[in-house]
Amino acid sequence: MSVNHHLVAGIAGVSLSACALCQVDGATQQGLAHKAKSAASSLSGSPATEAETRTIILRVERLVREVTGSKAQVGSVAIPSSGRLVDRNEVIAEFWRLYRMTSPKFKVTPRRIDLDEKVVQVWPRLRSEADELIRIGAVANYGPLAAGPGSSLTLFQLGDAVGFFVARMAEMTYTPSEKWDPLLNGNG
Numbered sequence: 001m002s003v004n005h006h007l008v009a010g011i012a013g014v015s016l017s018a019c020a021l022c023q024v025d026g027a028t029q030q031g032l033a034h035k036a037k038s039a040a041s042s043l044s045g046s047p048a049t050e051a052e053t054r055t056i057i058l059r060v061e062r063l064v065r066e067v068t069g070s071k072a073q074v075g076s077v078a079i080p081s082s083g084r085l086v087d088r089n090e091v092i093a094e095f096w097r098l099y100r101m102t103s104p105k106f107k108v109t110p111r112r113i114d115l116d117e118k119v120v121q122v123w124p125r126l127r128s129e130a131d132e133l134i135r136i137g138a139v140a141n142y143g144p145l146a147a148g149p150g151s152s153l154t155l156f157q158l159g160d161a162v163g164f165f166v167a168r169m170a171e172m173t174y175t176p177s178e179k180w181d182p183l184l185n186g187n188g
Contacts, residue, residue, distance in 0.1 A: 048085065048153045050079050050086045054080070056162055060166060061101070064169065068102060069105070078090070078097075085152040086152065086158070092145065093129070096126070096132075098165070102173060120134065120146050122146065136172075143157075144161070145161040
């Protein structure tokens with residue numbers, strides 16, 4: 001299995017389980033074993049905290065650095081480890097940081113995605129970064145991370161946004177093979 005296959009597999013594991021792990025870990029650490037059992041079933045409506053988001057971002061960063069070998073210095077996670085609800089703008093800022101960390105390892109440039117500027121609702125200081133993440137397909141144009149409706153995210157929305165982002169980073173760091181890629185070998 002190639003390094004990029006490990007990245008895709010690792011990313012899928014992180015994005016699908018990160019939110020549940022944070023809730024289960026948090027409940028277990030607080031001695032609430034009875035809540036840990038039902039944590040995974042309550043993901044859709046539970047709001048994401050800064051502590052949970054920070055844990056997820058750190059796991060994604062560690063995995064991407066390990067798999068791609070990126071040594072890019074892009075600062076550290078700015079989201080504090082608090083119980084406050086995470087603001088989606090904080091997540092966009094972290095995605096931009098992770099994008100800058102991963103970009104030296106890109107092998108493929110994806111087709112640009114049209115941006116619907118009317119729906120994107122982010123802090124003005126993050127607008128150009130959010131627009132670029134949307135145009136490369138790392139953030140969903142109409143998803144809750146870019147378009148709202150509120151300033152916070154549920155754990156499910158956060159997990160979905162992380163999966164969406166990391167899948168695009170995995171795609172862009174993968175060198176396609178003419179032997180196996182139908183678009184490159186004439187069978188697509």
